[in-house]
């Protein structure tokens with residue numbers, strides 16, 4: 451099992467009605483449900499079921515958030531594998547996948563990236579088979595992993611996750627997280643690991659705005675984590691906003707939207723305690739570093755702030771996290787931890803600098819990927 455699949459997000463199924471071209475964002479009429487859309491629905495239930503309009507429409511009125519989002523990781527979570535920005539990392543290169551998998555060479559083709567497999571690094575070794583990967587997941591900020599969808603003889607979909615991924619940390623290939631101890635059970639698994647059912651649907655759910663895998667296709671695919679993944683389908687809001695400058699609350703503006711709603715929203719994908727083995731949380735194994743909400747909810751800052759601490763206390767959910775300076779993050783800490791605030795203690799070591807390095811340091815996980823420990827605390831090494 452890939453470690454990712456030990457974690458279960460709430461998967462809401464998408465019942466598609468339109469066959470729309472893959473990366474086209476417009477004219478949607480899906481019935482996608484998530485938390486935000488459910489609350490949007492309560493308001494508009496008497497009128498019309500909201501449907502997806504696509505982020506370009508949101509951008510007409512919310513230009514700032516649109517621009518910020520364009521440069522964020524969320525706008526680049528799901529790609530066609532033969533897009534230029536993916537191909538540049540793979541095409542013409544060779545990866546050593548270990549025994550018995552062998553060596554992979556990559557060639558861009560009309561349906562994706564074609565992977566040729568040999569037993570040895572020697573190109574004249576004729577023993578080649580190949581597999582085409584249609585999609586590439588991840589922005590490349592950390593990594594890019596190839597996947598391929600197929601249907602079995604009974605029509606059920608099956609997903610092949612490639613054994614090798616591209617990692618920014620070493621600018622080249624390494625084993626995909628979870629694959630180190632994977633033993634191929636059938637010939638195709640010499641290219642990676644096969645998944646079916648819930649883990650397969652979740653892989654697509656967390657990286658897209660809408661899309662249900664049926665057979666070897668993603669139905670009603672809207673790639674990437676766009677506006678409407680977080681805010682819910684926007685057709686009703688757009689209709690109301692075209693009639694009035696003060697449309698009724700839609701998602702985050704609603705009365706029942708609070709810090710816990712936000713934590714649930716982000717945690718659906720970034721993981722919450724309910725997604726992981728309680729033992730792993732207790733031991734706080736290194737993998738927990740990748741799951742920021744899990745760290746945050748055990749921090750005194752979160753537990754003792756009476757609903758004032760959430761992801762957006764420090765992050766603009768529309769912007770890339772590197773668009774803020776270190777000093778701006780420190781200002782977030784000092785916003786609460788300041789001498790003239792009776793509710794907060796002040797650090798005896800420093801009241802103005804170095805907070806992140808000491809209390810939520812960047813730490814390496816597998817393949818040199820770096821994450822900040824969101825369990826904010828006085829650490830043993832402090």
Ligand code: HEC
Pocket residue numbers: 521522523524526527587588589590591592593655656657658675679680712715716717718719720761762765766767769770771772
């Ligand atoms: C539908 C799933 C999903 C939801 C919901 C989601 N994220 Fe993400 N998030 C992702 C994925 C996938 C990536 C990885 C992007 C990449 O490969 O760089 C990511 C990356 C990030 C990053 C790092 C990249 C960047 O652009 O800064 C931050 C920070 C982040 N998310 C914060 C949040 C916050 C805050 C929320 C809630 C308001 C949230 N996310 C909700 C899936 C999600």
Ligand code: HEC
Pocket residue numbers: 454457458459587588589590592593594595596597611652653654656657718719720721740741
């Ligand atoms: C529960 C939701 C969820 C599932 C399921 C999921 N991902 Fe992700 N994925 C995320 C989030 C959130 C991030 C951002 C992690 C971060 O940067 O903090 C991410 C990041 C990534 C990245 C960027 C590198 C990294 O690890 O940061 C790749 C590549 C990736 N996922 C591939 C996959 C593949 C392939 C599958 C399925 C076979 C999958 N993911 C399943 C939520 C998910």
Ligand code: HEC
Pocket residue numbers: 505508509512515516517519524675676677678679680681702712762765766767768
């Ligand atoms: C990862 C989840 C996520 C995505 C993607 C996202 N938003 Fe948001 N958005 C939020 C959250 C959470 C808030 C409330 C917290 C805040 O205002 O920072 C918010 C607030 C807003 C607000 C009100 C506050 C403000 O900043 O003006 C607007 C308008 C908005 N979003 C529009 C958009 C648009 C347009 C897009 C797409 C281009 C988008 N959002 C994409 C999560 C998201």
Ligand code: HEC
Pocket residue numbers: 503504505507508509510511512677678681683684685687688691692694695696697698699700701702703704
């Ligand atoms: C015709 C212009 C228009 C379009 C198109 C539009 N909005 Fe808005 N939106 C507004 C106005 C006006 C407000 C209220 C004032 C404000 O907060 O800026 C608003 C408020 C919001 C808010 C904050 C208040 C709340 O109820 O949550 C969010 C979030 C939001 N819009 C998201 C979106 C998203 C997502 C889209 C695309 C699906 C979108 N908007 C499309 C005009 C528009």
Ligand code: HEC
Pocket residue numbers: 750751752754755758759763779780782783784785786787793794795796805806809810826827828
């Ligand atoms: C929303 C307000 C808020 C923000 C923002 C905030 N904290 Fe806290 N933090 C608290 C509260 C409340 C406590 C518990 C009471 C206290 O010690 O002040 C706390 C406790 C702590 C503790 C003691 C932890 C323990 O286990 O005893 C440390 C260390 C800390 N915060 C560091 C930080 C750092 C570093 C940042 C910025 C990355 C930060 N805080 C941001 C509210 C906040």
Ligand code: HEC
Pocket residue numbers: 713716717720739742743744746759760761762763764765771772774779782783806810820821822823824
């Ligand atoms: C007290 C401030 C604070 C809060 C609250 C916070 N973060 Fe962060 N986060 C940071 C800092 C600081 C960084 C590193 C920024 C840098 O060095 O550029 C970071 C980085 C990240 C990254 C990039 C990968 C990593 O771990 O380095 C992701 C993804 C992320 N945060 C998600 C979240 C999510 C989801 C939440 C809510 C559950 C959240 N954060 C709440 C301060 C915070």
Ligand code: HEC
Pocket residue numbers: 780783784787795796797798799800801802803804805806808809828832
């Ligand atoms: C060089 C490392 C270092 C830096 C930089 C640093 N701290 Fe600390 N911090 C510590 C240590 C060590 C303790 C425990 C001190 C003690 O027990 O007397 C601590 C304690 C704290 C506490 C708990 C205080 C208490 O009495 O319970 C808070 C809150 C805190 N730091 C916040 C911050 C903030 C905010 C910043 C940035 C302005 C910061 N720290 C910078 C090392 C550091």
